[in-house]
Amino acid sequence: MATARKLDLINSALAEIGEAPLTSLVSGSEDARQIAAAIYPQIVRERLSNATWRFARSTLSLSATVAGVSGQSGYDYVWALPDDILSVLKVEIDERPYDDWILHGGYLMTKAATGLVLFYQREVAEDEWPPEFERIVRLDLMVVFTRAIKEDEAAARSLEDKLLVAERVARARYGRQRSPQQPVRSPLVERRRHGKTTAL
Incomplete structure (x- = not known):
C-alpha cells in the first residue's frame, strides 16, 4: 500500500479529533x-475481510499446479494462491460451483485437475477504495486514537456509533456482510488504556 496515501488517511483521522498530523510513519516517537x-x-x-466487497473481488483461472508439494487425503492437485488473497469465496468448474477443495499449508488443494476458476477476496490498495470504505477506515482510526491518545471513552463510543452507520452504508452499496464486525481492538491500545505501557 502506498505510504503517502496511508499517511494522508492517518493524518485525516488525527485532524478530525483535533490532533497534530504526522510527518512520517517510520521515524519519531509520537504516540x-x-x-x-x-x-x-x-x-x-x-x-x-468482514464483507464480500465488490471492489475487492477477483478471479483467477488455475492452470499450473505446484511442483514438489504433496496433496492431502485424496486432494492430489495443489495450486498456489495469489499473493494478494484475503479469503477464498468459491471455486468453479465450467461456471458451476465446485466444492471438492481444501486449504492446507497455504495452498488450495483439489481433486479436479483442469477447468478450475478461483473467486477470491483480495487486498486492495488505498487508491482503489471507494469513498464509503475509506470513511470506515478513517472512523476506525479515529476511535483508536480517541481512546489511546485523548483517553476519552465517551467520545470514542460516539465515534463507534458513527462507524456502525458508515459500515451499513458501505455494505449496502459495495458489499455483503459476512459477520458482525466491531471496531478493531488492538492489544497495544488496550494496554495503554490500562496504563501498562507508554511505548512499543
Missing part, C-alpha cells in the same frame, strides 16, 4: 505514529 504503525494494517485487513 500517534506508534499506534498507527501497530493498528493500521490490522484495521485495513479486518475491514476488507
Whole structure:
C-alpha cells in the first residue's frame, strides 16, 4: 500500500479529533505514529475481510499446479494462491460451483485437475477504495486514537456509533456482510488504556 496515501488517511483521522498530523510513519516517537504503525494494517485487513466487497473481488483461472508439494487425503492437485488473497469465496468448474477443495499449508488443494476458476477476496490498495470504505477506515482510526491518545471513552463510543452507520452504508452499496464486525481492538491500545505501557 502506498505510504503517502496511508499517511494522508492517518493524518485525516488525527485532524478530525483535533490532533497534530504526522510527518512520517517510520521515524519519531509520537504516540500517534506508534499506534498507527501497530493498528493500521490490522484495521485495513479486518475491514476488507468482514464483507464480500465488490471492489475487492477477483478471479483467477488455475492452470499450473505446484511442483514438489504433496496433496492431502485424496486432494492430489495443489495450486498456489495469489499473493494478494484475503479469503477464498468459491471455486468453479465450467461456471458451476465446485466444492471438492481444501486449504492446507497455504495452498488450495483439489481433486479436479483442469477447468478450475478461483473467486477470491483480495487486498486492495488505498487508491482503489471507494469513498464509503475509506470513511470506515478513517472512523476506525479515529476511535483508536480517541481512546489511546485523548483517553476519552465517551467520545470514542460516539465515534463507534458513527462507524456502525458508515459500515451499513458501505455494505449496502459495495458489499455483503459476512459477520458482525466491531471496531478493531488492538492489544497495544488496550494496554495503554490500562496504563501498562507508554511505548512499543
